[in-house]
Amino acid sequence: MERSGQARLIRIEDPSDPRIAEFTAMRDRDLAGRGDLFIAEGKVVLQALLDAEAGSRRFRIEKALILENRIDGLGNLLDRVDPGCPIYVAGRVVLDAAVGFAMHRGILAVGRHVPATSFTDFLSHLPEQALLVAACGISNHDNLGGIFRNAGVFGADGVVLDETCCDPLYRKAIRVSVGAALRVPFCRAGGIGELIASLSAHGFEVAGLSPRGTEPLSSYVPGKRLALLAGTEGEGLPAEIIERIKTLKIEQAPGMDSLNVATASGIALWHAAARMGRAI
Amino acid sequence: MERSGQARLIRIEDPSDPRIAEFTAMRDRDLAGRGDLFIAEGKVVLQALLDAEAGSRRFRIEKALILENRIDGLGNLLDRVDPGCPIYVAGRVVLDAAVGFAMHRGILAVGRHVPATSFTDFLSHLPEQALLVAACGISNHDNLGGIFRNAGVFGADGVVLDETCCDPLYRKAIRVSVGAALRVPFCRAGGIGELIASLSAHGFEVAGLSPRGTEPLSSYVPGKRLALLAGTEGEGLPAEIIERIKTLKIEQAPGMDSLNVATASGIALWHAAARMGRAI
Incomplete structure (x- = not known):
């Protein structure tokens, strides 16, 4: 049986797909200095980001990119992702090509930090x-x-x-x-x-x-x-x-x-x- | 004027010179499991190793391998190396080829740990x-x-x-x-x-x-x-x-x-x- 969250997964077949451009830039500069965007990596961090989004207005998830064989291991975690936030999924070859070999743990998200006004x-x-x-x-x-x-x-x-x-x-x-x-x-x-x-x-x-x-x-x-x-x-x-x-x-x-x-x-x-x- | 320690420096021109074989093995396994030998790296660690050798019988320096342009920066530290311990010196190209690019700080030594008997x-x-x-x-x-x-x-x-x-x-x-x-x-x-x-x-x-x-x-x-x-x-x-x-x-x-x-x-x-x- 397919998990409820899987219906919304968006398949990426091209490493240079502009929808995942933030992740391809990781190799060089890790989004540093690109406003308040940042990369969250791994299950524990994704979970912390979801908690932070639910508990405060300080963080938002903008998009997620998951290795296809990591989807099942995430359990119901993806159900917690806001419906307006795209969840991309890719195979290992596409993900490695996009993100850079061994630069990821198969679970990535772009987060946005909303800092205090002063x-x-x-x-x-x-x-x-x-x-x-x-x-x-x-x-x-x-x-x-x-x-x-x-x-x-x-x-x-x-x-x-x-x-x-x-x-x-x-x-x-x-x-x-x-x-x-x-x-x-x-x-x-x-x-x-x-x-x-x-x-x-x-x-x-x-x-x-x-x-x-x-x-x-x-x-x-x-x-x-x-x-x-x-x-x-x-x-x-x-x-x-x-x-x-x-x-x-x-x-x-x-x-x-x-x-x-x-x-x-x-x-x-x-x-x-x-x-x-x-x-x- | 040449520092007193420099007279004893032994020049290495060939990355595969058997006298520095312990350093060339670093890439793969870092001497792990090779008896009680280990690699000391950097000035601070070399200094600690010399202190340890002087202060206890637990450590001995077996050999040192120094990048030629790091010699002057070591000051009198090399004078403290036991006269029986060879100090090899090499240029960057030879050292990188022997040890592996960026795997060293230009200052390396092989130390021996003498563990407690039980x-x-x-x-x-x-x-x-x-x-x-x-x-x-x-x-x-x-x-x-x-x-x-x-x-x-x-x-x-x-x-x-x-x-x-x-x-x-x-x-x-x-x-x-x-x-x-x-x-x-x-x-x-x-x-x-x-x-x-x-x-x-x-x-x-x-x-x-x-x-x-x-x-x-x-x-x-x-x-x-x-x-x-x-x-x-x-x-x-x-x-x-x-x-x-x-x-x-x-x-x-x-x-x-x-x-x-x-x-x-x-x-x-x-x-x-x-x-x-x-x-x-």
């Missing part, structure tokens, strides 16, 4: 007690994905990004986040100074995570609103920023290399969420 | 107060490298691995560990049951990290000897193991995905090291 707007919609991660200069998709994953796990209210951070909706970042990039609200601010000023104006204590931090994390008791500021690996947070904000040091053995930034965010979120009495 | 021997040399990570079924080199990095950062006394873990001396694992795989002592045990039995016999409390754990991590006070047991992602620790050991739950928001296993090890190590009053 950083101020984003901040003004947060609950009274709020926990954020502020990511500055994170240029590695594994690290940014890891930060989102941790923000999700510890129930943070959002992630804010300075203008130099990489894209949390890049395929690899979404994958490493295990879909949390689609669940945890995020907003891009301007420069790090602007970001800190806006957070402060909205009642957030901005606490920088740094091996040179002055206060040990283990004794830190957050107030009602906390933004944990994580800087890029290597350089870390700029010295002039560290000088003018509270800084937390995750205690570690003397003389060793520093923690990975995503791991540092996990430790700080775990500690802060518990001390803030949040539901973890 | 797991019992390894355990019997640990200090009276000791903190270990026991890694079981970690098959992802990023995760194992991350676990080693955290073990280093928080000053753990070692990492013990069950027989199903991947190789911490695989190039990517060393790189992700930022060299900690060469600094933190490790030993491979047999199966997970055997590993737990040996640890218990040596006075270790074995505490499994699991989202289904019964004791919240934040209230856990370790004794003198603790082994934090981390299982693979996805499956986690086997149910029959979880039933018979202490299990710790890292508190998290309800209904979310679980933490990455390396991040979980970082949180647990940070907490345990502090509660054990270790120098962090």
Whole structure:
């Protein structure tokens, strides 16, 4: 018996079919910089995207492209795709030719992110007690994905990004986040100074995570609103920023290399969420 | 003026020169399974290997292969290489042909790991107060490298691995560990049951990290000897193991995905090291 969703599948026979043009561009630039479009890849991410679309107005699925032999494995997932959204299906040869060999998992979608109208707007919609991660200069998709994953796990209210951070909706970042990039609200601010000023104006204590931090994390008791500021690996947070904000040091053995930034965010979120009495 | 180390450089002109045969095999199997040889890659790792060789008998450098234009950037590092260890140098064309395009960073060495004679021997040399990570079924080199990095950062006394873990001396694992795989002592045990039995016999409390754990991590006070047991992602620790050991739950928001296993090890190590009053 054919599943209900299968009647609407649109067969693609030509790798250069313009209806799947977004997927063919993946090879080169992954839709980066093409407005707020992004590629979702794999069953877990498709599911997270459907959840995000149902639960908020922040995401929409524009189209899906599925390898024919993956259709059955999706179960009823495709029934959840909005009737107005085309679902294309193709065989392996056509899909590989279109997308590029081994660049996909047979399950792809084009998503659209509908960002907050402004950083101020984003901040003004947060609950009274709020926990954020502020990511500055994170240029590695594994690290940014890891930060989102941790923000999700510890129930943070959002992630804010300075203008130099990489894209949390890049395929690899979404994958490493295990879909949390689609669940945890995020907003891009301007420069790090602007970001800190806006957070402060909205009642957030901005606490920088740094091996040179002055206060040990283990004794830190957050107030009602906390933004944990994580800087890029290597350089870390700029010295002039560290000088003018509270800084937390995750205690570690003397003389060793520093923690990975995503791991540092996990430790700080775990500690802060518990001390803030949040539901973890 | 020529640096003192440069006089001993041995020029390689033929990519198939048998003296660099270990490096040409990298493409296929990365020396995995070839006794206790491994490939060290990059300046940071070479430095860690030299430190390890100087500081313990666990590692030895067998040979090095350096891209000619990287020699100057190594400064005095090559002076630290044992006089009995050949240092080969090659141009880009020869090196790429030998090692495989873009598979190297121009700085390569063959290291030899001298493992403990037995797991019992390894355990019997640990200090009276000791903190270990026991890694079981970690098959992802990023995760194992991350676990080693955290073990280093928080000053753990070692990492013990069950027989199903991947190789911490695989190039990517060393790189992700930022060299900690060469600094933190490790030993491979047999199966997970055997590993737990040996640890218990040596006075270790074995505490499994699991989202289904019964004791919240934040209230856990370790004794003198603790082994934090981390299982693979996805499956986690086997149910029959979880039933018979202490299990710790890292508190998290309800209904979310679980933490990455390396991040979980970082949180647990940070907490345990502090509660054990270790120098962090």
